[in-house]
Amino acid sequence: MKILVCISQVPDTSTKIVLKNNDTSVNGDGVTYIINPYDEWYALVRAIELKEKGIASDIHLITVGKANVEPVIRKALSLGGDEAIRIDADSNDAYETAGYIAAYAAQVGYDLILCGKESIDYNNGITGTMLAGMLDMDYIGFATDIQVEAGVAVVKREVEGGEETDQCNLPLVISCQKGIAEARIPNMRGIMAARTRPLKVVEPSKIAALTAILSYELPPAKAGIKMISPDDMDQLVDLLHTEARVI
Amino acid sequence: MSVIVLVEHTGGIIKKKNFEAVQYAAQIAKKTATTLTAVVLGNATNAEMEGLGAYGAQKVLHVADTRLNDLHARAYCKALLAAAEKEKSKIIITLHDISGRTVAPRVAVQLKAGIVAGALSIPDLEKGFVIKKAVFSGKAFAYVNILSDVKVIMLMPNAFPAVKAEGKAVVEQLAVSFDEKDFGVKVKSIDKVTGEVSLADAELVVSGGRGMKGPENWGILEDLAKELGAATACSRPVADSHWRPHHEHVGQTGGTVRPNLYIAVGISGAIQHLAGVNGSKTIVVINKDPEAPFFKAANYGIVGDAMEVLPRLTAAVRKFKEQHK
Numbered sequence A: 001m002k003i004l005v006c007i008s009q010v011p012d013t014s015t016k017i018v019l020k021n022n023d024t025s026v027n028g029d030g031v032t033y034i035i036n037p038y039d040e041w042y043a044l045v046r047a048i049e050l051k052e053k054g055i056a057s058d059i060h061l062i063t064v065g066k067a068n069v070e071p072v073i074r075k076a077l078s079l080g081g082d083e084a085i086r087i088d089a090d091s092n093d094a095y096e097t098a099g100y101i102a103a104y105a106a107q108v109g110y111d112l113i114l115c116g117k118e119s120i121d122y123n124n125g126i127t128g129t130m131l132a133g134m135l136d137m138d139y140i141g142f143a144t145d146i147q148v149e150a151g152v153a154v155v156k157r158e159v160e161g162g163e164e165t166d167q168c169n170l171p172l173v174i175s176c177q178k179g180i181a182e183a184r185i186p187n188m189r190g191i192m193a194a195r196t197r198p199l200k201v202v203e204p205s206k207i208a209a210l211t212a213i214l215s216y217e218l219p220p221a222k223a224g225i226k227m228i229s230p231d232d233m234d235q236l237v238d239l240l241h242t243e244a245r246v247i
Numbered sequence B: 001m002s003v004i005v006l007v008e009h010t011g012g013i014i015k016k017k018n019f020e021a022v023q024y025a026a027q028i029a030k031k032t033a034t035t036l037t038a039v040v041l042g043n044a045t046n047a048e049m050e051g052l053g054a055y056g057a058q059k060v061l062h063v064a065d066t067r068l069n070d071l072h073a074r075a076y077c078k079a080l081l082a083a084a085e086k087e088k089s090k091i092i093i094t095l096h097d098i099s100g101r102t103v104a105p106r107v108a109v110q111l112k113a114g115i116v117a118g119a120l121s122i123p124d125l126e127k128g129f130v131i132k133k134a135v136f137s138g139k140a141f142a143y144v145n146i147l148s149d150v151k152v153i154m155l156m157p158n159a160f161p162a163v164k165a166e167g168k169a170v171v172e173q174l175a176v177s178f179d180e181k182d183f184g185v186k187v188k189s190i191d192k193v194t195g196e197v198s199l200a201d202a203e204l205v206v207s208g209g210r211g212m213k214g215p216e217n218w219g220i221l222e223d224l225a226k227e228l229g230a231a232t233a234c235s236r237p238v239a240d241s242h243w244r245p246h247h248e249h250v251g252q253t254g255g256t257v258r259p260n261l262y263i264a265v266g267i268s269g270a271i272q273h274l275a276g277v278n279g280s281k282t283i284v285v286i287n288k289d290p291e292a293p294f295f296k297a298a299n300y301g302i303v304g305d306a307m308e309v310l311p312r313l314t315a316a317v318r319k320f321k322e323q324h325k
Helices: A037-052 A067-079 A094-108 A127-134 A188-196 A233-242 B016-031 B046-055 B073-086 B098-111 B215-228 B236-240 B271-277 B293-297 B306-323
Strands: A002-006 A009-011 A033-035 A058-064 A083-087 A112-116 A138-149 A152-159 A162-169 A172-176 A199-202 A211-217 B002-007 B035-041 B059-063 B091-095 B114-119 B130-135 B140-146 B151-155 B170-173 B186-192 B204-208 B231-234 B261-265 B282-287 B300-303
Touching: A002 A037, A002 A094, A002 A127, A009 A067, A033 A037, A033 A067, A037 A058, A037 A067, A037 A112, A037 A138, A037 A172, A058 A067, A058 A094, A067 A083, A067 A188, A067 A199, A083 A094, A094 A127, A094 B098, A094 B114, A112 A127, A127 A138, A127 A172, A127 B073, A127 B098, A138 A162, A138 B073, A138 B098, A152 A172, A211 B114, A211 B130, A233 B282, A233 B300, A233 B306, B002 B016, B002 B059, B002 B073, B002 B098, B016 B035, B016 B046, B016 B091, B016 B151, B035 B046, B035 B073, B046 B059, B046 B170, B059 B073, B073 B098, B091 B098, B098 B114, B098 B151, B114 B130, B114 B140, B204 B215, B215 B231, B215 B261, B215 B306, B261 B306, B271 B293, B282 B293, B282 B306
Parallel strands: A002 A058, A002 A112, A058 A083, A083 A199, A112 A172, A138 A172, B002 B035, B002 B091, B035 B059, B059 B170, B091 B151, B114 B151, B204 B231, B204 B261, B261 B282, B282 B300
Antiparallel strands: A009 A033, A138 A152, A152 A162, A162 B186, A211 B140, B130 B140
């Protein structure tokens, strides 16, 4: 069984967002980049576990980005994975990004495609569903558990007001969230091994973006906190009712 | 030509966020000088569907196949595409929630439509078709222009008001021919969380952190939640220590909430936690450490011991409810 794991590079959670060029872009100077946590902790680690159990034969990691994303994809390889693919393009349109990945995936043919439920930069959470649509594959979103046996996946997923257990024949696209696997830390052996694993650079297919970000805006500063005495909860309730109007 | 909006229901009940989506879609229909058709899948009563007229839908297309009571990406996509074709729609709207996120991107792929996920505003037509959305987990907003002829929008729940007016929608049945492949994902079992307020949809949330000291103390937090009609949540260390179930974890690697009121009890307010809650309209922080970073993101703050403050707050809420019966 061949697994493709989609990896996105995102600014570290603690990054302070600074805008530039008249608010039309985000300043990348001094920003630390990490593997999107949902891609790493859940999708990638579960793929590695499936390989360790002898269920998966190959794990390929794919990302869309220019050469500057290579340290992050190398880090992903140090956790596990047999080879990595970087589609040499810069995109923040989901259709374009999914299109590049789908074009590559269609050539190789994967049994299982895993991605995180969303990336923490653009918070769309739509690449996985788009991939399934483009590749005419089944899709299960917001998975909290994945088991695979004899070409059949049994997946727990979050649904409106509860949890559902689904069964589906491979091939399948799954978006992963908390519960699927425990986070891992790369060890020295993994880091050394990652250096020798292939990182293929692939020219993007011709796909036009269907959206464009015109500008960014930072949220207004909080209007300042009101401190309330711990002995006067009536005052808090009153403020929540008359001022905040939330109860 | 009309705007179409997907209206979901859970066991026949249409939740408030869907009325928000209908009203949002109705405003876009008005702005683009067209009408609004809602699409309802699976079992639903005529009264409920006609009732969508009160939020601005002129018409409802009902695909009555009972297999659609469960979420199936392919089948939902096919039904929406059939509705879009019938109505010659150029604008298709869903919510940015589990169902919407499972079906809308697939519809967008089939129609080669640009998509905005988590829309916070009505499109601005002056510079194209520009919609505001949150990015970097609420640390910034982006104005996204959809360039394609057909547009797909996923509206963020609890971002747009739903105000009921008069009106009745005309209900029409829509026949869609599904095949076996459209239901390739088989539902084996469903565990519905009952008797609790669902966290993702909650308007009020009471959340606990390590400052609660242990799972045995959660009773007083649940008392407050019960009194308010709020959902309960927790921080990551609490979920990781198995004091509370994983689905209650909000923050960067857990769930995201956008309630009207978020009460954080004994949570320091690490940036990873804030990323999951900073869309909340009002934040109350209760912490005995006056230096807790969460106070910087809060509207109201109380420095005090949760064990003492929580019962007092619960009593104050009870008193308030008595007075406002």
